[in-house]
Amino acid sequence: MENHIYAADIASFEKQYRTNLINGLGGIKSALLVGTRGADGTNNLAIFSQIVHIGANPAMMGILHRPVSVEKHTYENILANGFFTLNHVAADKFKAAHQTSASYSRSQSEFEQCGFEPAFTNTVLAPYVKDSPLKIGLKIAEIIPIKSNGTILLVGSVEEIIVQADLIEAAGFIDLNKLKTILVHGLETYYKAEKMERLPYAKVNN
Template sequence: MHLHKEEIERLERTYKLNLINSISGIKPANLIGTRSSSKMDNVAIFSSVVHLGSSPAQLAFIMRPQSEIPRDTYPNILETGFYTINHVSESFIEKAHYTSAKLERGESEFDRMKLEKEFIGGFHAPFVKDSPVKIGMKHMESIPLPNGCIFVIGSVEMLVLPDHSINDMGQVNLQGYSGVGISGLNTYYGLNKLDSFPYVREDEIPDFK
């Protein structure tokens, strides 16, 4: 297949949607949990969480354009300033996927998808109990993007993960807890570690053949 921009734009809508959402490769699968000021809890799956910096620790994710009747995640973040990011593992990928459904406002995905929530250390937003890696976030800034989406930036306020999943260098072993990734909108892949390489210094680059 060899497509130019004009040919891409002429593709059938669903085919194009699946194709363009897949070409970026495997993306992280995360559930973002929020709680409104009236204590209504919400959780939704996202595949756009990215690392921004380590010192200070910051992550970001992309929120789709908000309609006239916005869904719960973004309004809750703006209202309270807090949210959680929870890694998805193989044991609950189906439940995690169905949190993308458009439920009635006020109906909790935790309840509908039978995902158990938990509150840790007085943090405002709920975590997903079965998630192996739980990250408590504080909203810092939202940046409008040219396509109407929103780049949501937050600081890492809390981190909870099993000791056995971290090596002596602080690297998290995603395979060790059956972490998953997403391709496109609805296809999930298991993650297997292939190799690990040292920090690259010019005088240590191998003589590749």
């Protein structure tokens, strides 16, 4: 049996029920840790699942940031120094990764609070997660407000990729089946993924 839920139903739902339902519609996504550095030197770390591949040439990625009506360290830090990092994390660290979503104060580093060690390079002015097997350093390129609800798409250019050498295959593919990184559904239900198959470029059969 199928349930039909309409816009008027959604608007009438109790707030938490609505959040749980709507946040889950888009499915399961890799959850990455976003590293930024505050003007005061604090190393900030926050889990994000709204990660967008913008383009390969030039290499660009985006993160969707919630409205900044309240204090938002990730956004403020990116505005302040222009850099952020994306870090894939092993599936067995999902509890520590989730804990970065707690409301720590500006001077508290989620690296220390949640048990991650920062790492730095000369290319990107933001902290990486040291033991992340796939780290991406980005420079902010475009800040795109979404008028419908005040969310913000932060688009960055890929300045640096730090990856375990054995994870890149000859054709450039990254083997995430070896990595076994974290995925999340909605804001709280964690998953791991298992490879089925790589398919060739699809062609019209005729």
